[in-house]
Amino acid sequence: MTTFAAAERARLADLLLEKGPDAPTLCGGWSTRDLAAHLWLRERRPDAFAALFIPPLSRHLDRLTAETKRRDYAEVVREWAAGPSALNPMRAADRHVNAAEHFIHLEDVRRGESSAGGSLPAPRSFSPDEEDALYRSLRRMAPLFLRKSAAPVVLQGPGRAPVTVTRGAVALRAPVTVTGEVGELLLWASGRDAVHVELDGDASAAVRTAL
Known part of the structure; x- marks a missing residue:
């Protein structure tokens, strides 16, 4: 059965591709390109994930982020949408670690235009599960x-x-x-x-x- 985290990953990937790389989000001034780079690095580069929590590594994270943002946006999104590799510990923990992450960031994109004066979308409907x-x-x-x-x-x-x-x-x-x-x-x-x-x-x- 598809987990909520996996379902939200697919929905978020579709929305990122639909919006393109320059759409606003609710993430403190980030564009969709910035968010896609964050999502990709968080799962694909353990050193980048560690740098999120270790301030002395912030310059390293900045370099990795800049490199990722120079890549083709759709390619980055599709690679992230495929999920963690079989050897990535995040794969086993996906349903627990990423349920909130994917839901929140999907809504960051979905509601991003409200931060630029657009209307606020109504909440989505969800199944009981x-x-x-x-x-x-x-x-x-x-x-x-x-x-x-x-x-x-x-x-x-x-x-x-x-x-x-x-x-x-x-x-x-x-x-x-x-x-x-x-x-x-x-x-x-x-x-x-x-x-x-x-x-x-x-x-x-x-x-x-x-x-």
């Missing part, structure tokens, strides 16, 4: 994304147990409650503002870390 996969991603990633918050953050999706992120003395403060579809909550928690959610409480106390 896909909704479950998104909810698992939300439960796993929300504590990472919201770890610096100064108040408890309660993420409430329809028909789901709330996902609450809190720690230590922060638990004594009034919570910030965010309500919306599960995918919208995941996008919001990851630092995206082009989302369909409602906030109740001191929004400034909810500190988000972008993916």
Whole structure:
């Protein structure tokens, strides 16, 4: 059975090819070419993946990124769409590691034009299994994304147990409650503002870390 991560990979690849290399995204000024290079390097070059987390390697990552961006855009996208090689540890972990990554970046592209004054698309519809996969991603990633918050953050999706992120003395403060579809909550928690959610409480106390 096709996993949610694999399905979103295919959808994202199709959308990247449809939009072309110069379309806007929600990724901090990145174009679709920038995003495609990031996705390719993250899976195809272990040294580039390590450089994402080791600041002294940032210049090396910059060089690799520039080289990848000079390649044919469609070729980079199609190579990434094929997935990790059989010897790549990412292949076995794809369903767990990439469900959120692929969903978030697909929406970065899908909603990119809203950052340039375009209208915000409505949320996509998902099957029950896909909704479950998104909810698992939300439960796993929300504590990472919201770890610096100064108040408890309660993420409430329809028909789901709330996902609450809190720690230590922060638990004594009034919570910030965010309500919306599960995918919208995941996008919001990851630092995206082009989302369909409602906030109740001191929004400034909810500190988000972008993916």
